[in-house]
Amino acid sequence: MANTINNIPTISELAAEGKHPEVLFWVGCAGSFDERAKKITKAFVQLLINAKVSFAVLGPEESCTGDPAKRAGNEFLFQMQAMTNIEVLNGYEVKKIVTTCPHCFNTLKNEYPGLGGNYEVVHHTQFLKQLLEEGKLTVAGGSFKGKRITFHDPCYLGRANNEYEAPRTVLEKLESELIEMKSCKEKGLCCGAGGAQMFKDAEPGTTEINIARTEQALETKPDIIAAGCPFCNTMMTDGVKNKEQEGRIAVMDIAELLQQAQDI
Amino acid sequence: MTAYIPNIAFAALFIVLVGLFVRNIKRIIRNIRLGTAVNRSDHPKKRWMHMARIALGQSKMVSKPISGALHVIVYVGFIVINIELLEIVVDGFLGTHRVFAPFLGSFYDVLIFTFEIFALLVLISVFFFWTRRNVIRIKRFWKPEMKGWPKWDADIILYAEVVLMTLFLTMNAADFWLQMIAQDPHYVQAGSFPISQWIAPLFDGMSASQVVYVERTTWWLHITGILLFLNYLYYSKHLHIILAFPNTYFAKLTPQGSLPNMETVTSEVKLMMDPSADPYAAPSTEPSTFGAQDVTDLNWVQLMNAYSCTECGRCTDECPANQTGKILSPRKIMMDTRDRLTEVGEFFNRGEEPNNNVLLGNYISKEELWACTTCNACVEACPIAIDPLSIIMDMRRYLVMEQSAAPTELNTMMSNVENNGAPWPFNQQDRITWREELKS
Numbered sequence: 001m002a003n004t005i006n007n008i009p010t011i012s013e014l015a016a017e018g019k020h021p022e023v024l025f026w027v028g029c030a031g032s033f034d035e036r037a038k039k040i041t042k043a044f045v046q047l048l049i050n051a052k053v054s055f056a057v058l059g060p061e062e063s064c065t066g067d068p069a070k071r072a073g074n075e076f077l078f079q080m081q082a083m084t085n086i087e088v089l090n091g092y093e094v095k096k097i098v099t100t101c102p103h104c105f106n107t108l109k110n111e112y113p114g115l116g117g118n119y120e121v122v123h124h125t126q127f128l129k130q131l132l133e134e135g136k137l138t139v140a141g142g143s144f145k146g147k148r149i150t151f152h153d154p155c156y157l158g159r160a161n162n163e164y165e166a167p168r169t170v171l172e173k174l175e176s177e178l179i180e181m182k183s184c185k186e187k188g189l190c191c192g193a194g195g196a197q198m199f200k201d202a203e204p205g206t207t208e209i210n211i212a213r214t215e216q217a218l219e220t221k222p223d224i225i226a227a228g229c230p231f232c233n234t235m236m237t238d239g240v241k242n243k244e245q246e247g248r249i250a251v252m253d254i255a256e257l258l259q260q261a262q263d264i
Numbered sequence: 265m266t267a268y269i270p271n272i273a274f275a276a277l278f279i280v281l282v283g284l285f286v287r288n289i290k291r292i293i294r295n296i297r298l299g300t301a302v303n304r305s306d307h308p309k310k311r312w313m314h315m316a317r318i319a320l321g322q323s324k325m326v327s328k329p330i331s332g333a334l335h336v337i338v339y340v341g342f343i344v345i346n347i348e349l350l351e352i353v354v355d356g357f358l359g360t361h362r363v364f365a366p367f368l369g370s371f372y373d374v375l376i377f378t379f380e381i382f383a384l385l386v387l388i389s390v391f392f393f394w395t396r397r398n399v400i401r402i403k404r405f406w407k408p409e410m411k412g413w414p415k416w417d418a419d420i421i422l423y424a425e426v427v428l429m430t431l432f433l434t435m436n437a438a439d440f441w442l443q444m445i446a447q448d449p450h451y452v453q454a455g456s457f458p459i460s461q462w463i464a465p466l467f468d469g470m471s472a473s474q475v476v477y478v479e480r481t482t483w484w485l486h487i488t489g490i491l492l493f494l495n496y497l498y499y500s501k502h503l504h505i506i507l508a509f510p511n512t513y514f515a516k517l518t519p520q521g522s523l524p525n526m527e528t529v530t531s532e533v534k535l536m537m538d539p540s541a542d543p544y545a546a547p548s549t550e551p552s553t554f555g556a557q558d559v560t561d562l563n564w565v566q567l568m569n570a571y572s573c574t575e576c577g578r579c580t581d582e583c584p585a586n587q588t589g590k591i592l593s594p595r596k597i598m599m600d601t602r603d604r605l606t607e608v609g610e611f612f613n614r615g616e617e618p619n620n621n622v623l624l625g626n627y628i629s630k631e632e633l634w635a636c637t638t639c640n641a642c643v644e645a646c647p648i649a650i651d652p653l654s655i656i657m658d659m660r661r662y663l664v665m666e667q668s669a670a671p672t673e674l675n676t677m678m679s680n681v682e683n684n685g686a687p688w689p690f691n692q693q694d695r696i697t698w699r700e701e702l703k704s
Contacts, residue, residue, distance in 0.1 A: 005702055005703060006703050008699050008702070010696065027695065027698075029685075029686040029687055029688065031698075032686070032690075032694075032695040032696070032697075032698065033686060033688055033690045033694070033695070038698045038701070041698050042698055042701070042702050045702065046702075057696065057699075058695075059695055059696040059699075060692055060693045060695055060696060062685075062692075062695055063685030063686070063692065064681045064685050064686050064687060066681070068677060068678075068681065068687050069677075069678050069681050070523060071523070071638050071657075071660075072660065072664060072670060072674045072677070072678060073555065073657070073659075073660030073661040073662075073663055073664035073665065073670065074661075074664045074665065074670075074678055075525070075526045075529045075554070075661055075665065076529055076532070076533060076665065077678055077681060077682055079525065079526075079529050079530060079533040080533055080536070080537065080682075081681065081685070082525075083533060083534070083537055084537075106519075106521040106522070109519075110518065110519055110521055110522030110523075111522060111523065111525060114524075114525045115525060115530065155521075155637070155638075155639040155640060155641075156521050159520055159521070159639065159640040159641065159643075159644050160519060160520050160521025160522075160640055161519050161520075161521050162519065162520075186327075186644050187582065187641070187644075187645075188641075189584055189587070189641075190584040190637045190639035190641065192584060192588075192637060193637070194637040194638050194639050195636050195637045195638030195639070196674055196677065197637050198687075199673055199674060199676075199677035199687055200634070200671050200673040200674050200677075201673065202588075202590070202635070203585070203590045203591070203592070203631050203634060203635040204589075204590070204631075205585070205588045205589030205590040205635075206588060206589030207588045207589060208588060209584045209585070209587075209588050209637065211588075212584070212587060212588050213584075
């Protein structure tokens with residue numbers, strides 16, 4: 001039975017019925033708790049439902065991947081988180097994971113295998129690109145036609161894992177006008193949140209990184225700043241507010257853009 | 265017997281200066297071996313390709329087109345002109361003159377022609393390099409870590425190249441002039457001199473013996489200069505001309521985002537998480553430091569990285585923290601690592617134990633380390649695959665796991681992860697509240 005908006009199972013609920021999802025949606029901490037990021041979660045889930053993907057979430061059994069602890073230098077805490085998560089994932093015989101967070105994506109994909117967690121891990125922009133290419137999702141067209149969109153590369157999707165094209169392919173399907181910032185792809189400027197910076201104040205400097213990045217984005221005179229990471233989303237949203245442009249420019253996740261293009 | 269004095273002098277000069285160079289290289293290898301073990305012998309084919317593409321092929325250099333193109337000229341010029349060096353050395357030992365000429369015939373003319381063209385191109389490129397540094401004053405060459413010796417070092421290298429190329433061309437000019445007057449059978453007709461033939465007229469009016477004197481002097485100065493420059497490498501950022509190759513070969517091949525899991529931690533965590541484990545059953549592992557406080561805690565590839573760095577500053581240029589005025593500079597991390605390693609090495613050279621300085625504290629500050637966003641821009645930017653981020657991470661590990669010296673907010677984040685499974689103080693049971701909110 002396909003998932004519906006009223007029926008989004010956790011993996012344990014499925015297991016109780018003796019079923020396995022094809023793919024596990026790893027929601028991540030931001031996607032679970034942050035009010036803004038929860039909207040991305042909901043948009044992505046809506047897309048999964050539209051595409052009739054058999055998926056489940058871990059729900060209360062999901063825990064931080066350990067990425068911020070690892071990047072802060074606490075390898076102990078990281079590995080405890082990782083091993084606990086791997087035990088859960090292996091217990092449910094998870095084969096494929098999709099996640100809306102590039103940090104979770106990077107950690108699950110690159111750092112879990114060495115600790116016994118071997119899964120096919122994809123970022124949601126890669127997954128959405130595939131669904132579009134397979135015709136499981138179609139864009140009604142219109143709503144973003146001609147809109148100026150600039151894409152902010154998340155470091156942990158781009159440089160960290162060499163994925164620059166999937167999010168752009170999705171944006172092109174929206175028939176929007178994709179405008180690159182002066183630093184993009186391999187040279188994309190960080191939003192300032194990575195490496196556990198999200199959870200602390202920045203060191204003294206002349207400006208904040210998210211402001212510098214927002215300025216680069218604003219140079220493209222965008223209608224929309226597209227992001228592929230809940231943390232980038234927060235940083236860019238704050239940057240746009242700082243520049244008092246929030247009435248004019250929206251910061252939106254690729255999933256949100258695609259979901260809105262579906263609704264029309 | 266006196267006829268052999270030049271040969272003997274050359275042999276002595278060559279043996280002493282090459283000997284010193286070998287001693288210095290051995291010291292560098294010894295210092296690099298102070299690093300901890302890391303296995304980079306996997307995927308040899310991939311590694312050769314990586315080296316061929318990035319070091320040999322300069323693929324990352326050209327991402328900045330102007331400095332990239334200039335660098336490619338100097339790099340190719342360096343390699344090409346080194347073929348001539350081989351002949352000079354053979355001539356020096358045997359007392360011959362242009363010993364390769366009879367064997368190579370007209371191809372010899374092609375070679376000399378090429379060397380001369382490259383010598384001029386190198387001179388032009390070096391002029392532009394110097395202008396970029398000293399007239400245009402490109403920002404990355406004037407960052408705080410470039411004050412003093414690093415600034416001198418960069419300029420000295422450029423001046424040395426000008427001197428060597430000028431000597432080379434003057435030597436050829438004198439040779440060409442002597443070939444033209446055809447008085448001395450020693451100066452056989454050999455070579456093609458597209459550049460130095462324009463210098464040769466300066467000798468008109470001089471006697472043949474005076475021009476021979478010029479030719480001999482520049483010949484000796486040129487080869488002595490090259491051998492001295494070889495020895496200068498040890499004291500300079502210029503070691504990259506050698507180390508760029510092993511550096512790219514032994515680079516990390518896994519995705520840039522992957523940060524290796526610490527095996528020492530894995531065994532402890534496994535023990536901690538397995539209630540049935542007998543802590544005494546496991547063989548006691550050697551007491552090791554978690555993370556890095558000093559150069560000896562870093563692995564040998566990281567130490568080789570430090571010696572390979574030529575302080576171009578592309579990493580620092582791309583660093584978001586540096587761009588926004590923080591004191592972190594990935595280039596400084598590499599320079600500090602090298603300087604501390606050199607300091608330790610100097611003690612060993614004298615047969616003494618190193619002093620009590622440490623890299624983290626005496627050279628690198630916590631403020632620098634905590635400013636990093638781990639965005640990998642520095643790693644991506646490096647034209648020879650140096651990984652400053654790995655050193656930053658190892659030092660953060662030391663701060664957190666050995667000293668519990670994380671910033672307060674990060675301690676809060678980590679205790680949240682530990683207690684609630686999220687960096688914020690939310691209940692794990694509430695991870696799925698969005699599902700209720702979504703229901704229509």
